[in-house]
Amino acid sequence: MKPLQGIRVLDLSRVLAGPWCTQLLADLGAEVIKVERPGAGDDTRHWGPPWHEYNDERVAAYFLAANRGKKSAAIDFGRPEGASLVRRLAARADVVVENFKVGGLAKFGLDAGSLRAANPRLVYASITGFGQDGPYADRAGYDYIIQAMGGMMSITGLPDGEPGGGPMRAGVAIVDLFTGLYASNAILAALHQRESSGEGATIDLSLFETQLAMLANQASNALVSGRDPVRQGNSHPNIVPYQPFAASDQPIVIAVGNDRQFGRLAEICGAPEWTADQRFATNSARVAHRGELVALIAERIAERSAAEWLAALEGAGIPAGPINRISQALADPHALYRGVVRELGPGKLGEVPTVGSPLRFDGERADADLPPPALGEHTAEVLAGIGVGGAEIERLRAAGVIG
Secondary structure, three states: OOOOOEEEEEEOOOOHHHHHHHHHHHOOEEEEEEEEEEOOOOHHHOOOOOEEEEEEEEEEEHHHOOOOOEEEEEEOOOOHHHHHHHHHHHHHHEEEEEOOOOOOOOOOOOOHHHHHOOOOEEEEEEEOOOOOOOOOOOOOOOHHHHHHOOOOEEEHHOOOOOOOOOOOOOOOOOOHHHHHHHHHHHHHHHHHHHHHHHHOEEEEEEEEHHHHHOOHHHHHHHHHOOOOOOOOOOOOOOOOOEEEEEEOEEEEEEEOOOOHHHHHHHHHHHOOOHHOOOOOOOOOHHHHHHHHHHHHHHHHHHHOOHHHHHHHHHOOOOOEEEEHHHHHOOHHHHHHHOEEEEEEEEEEEEEEEEEOOOEEEOOOOOOOOOOOOOOOOOOOHHHHHOOOOHHHHHHHHHHOOOO
8 A cells, every 4th residue: 555545636737847746646656637638738748859659649758757647637627617627626636736827727716715615625736936926926937947047057067267168957857846846745744734633735836946945055055155156067066076087988976075085085096195185184175175186186087997996986985986878877787676767558658668756665666557648548537536427528528628
């Protein structure tokens, strides 16, 4: 029995932050009903190439990443009959997740106030760009814009003055992903609180505040020092050495986290005298003399192959690793042993490859078994749960209310 078995989630979200949240809840055992617009569905179904194709179905790989474990019900809630169906589904739900603009669902009677009045135990989570109030509340939120406005791009990339220097976004939509994780945490807390209070909750979560929160030590550095952290490429602002070094055949990353590890690094580099050098004896000294030390280490690392160094570093207990391409990372022996990549199905989309949940409970992977759904794959099944079937289904489908 999975931790959230018996919990029903109505997912009115699309793209990434909301779907990432609800996919995690599905992995934990919740029944997740994803409501999508007939004929179109979640925007990310069309964000290809690459495409996953099976029989007459085609869906973008992007969609597959955030929608396993869900049932797709194609309902047009822009029409009164469709909105009524979704309200009936919400009346039976434990959780609703949506990421429409502030106030966007009120005209359909699908806002927190309306749905919680009908179902006081409902946990209603709204994900927006900037929150439910404030000067930017009416703005749409996009991960890229939030990375720019929230300071992340100012600390990501090579320093000004270096070739290729300048602000850089992260390679995945990290603000959306973090927001989805924060949202799932908040939902779980609200469900726990409901056990004693009997009441649900309305959760207000924004991409902007999530971005500021996830700056972590960099925000703390700015608050304590009064100075903005700067872009440092692949080096660390507070720890040295903690960056890539070029071995004779390819680069590797070495991450020395304390003075003991540095002493062992000095030994295997054949330079034990570094530990007695006052410029390098402590981490704060190494940070102050970063350029001098990095040059010395780089000279030694260039003398041997990556494989030789990685073996030596592992033997010395120093964190290090190669810089893999994604295909190499997914095919790494450890990833294979842990069963990271799964094939889910069969469903209307056939067998679908996915990167599974990293969560394990008592040795068991917390993965949903349902593959990502085709658009409207479960409409009839979902509506049957609220007593809609037979000729009524056909009538609603013919009228375009459902798909």
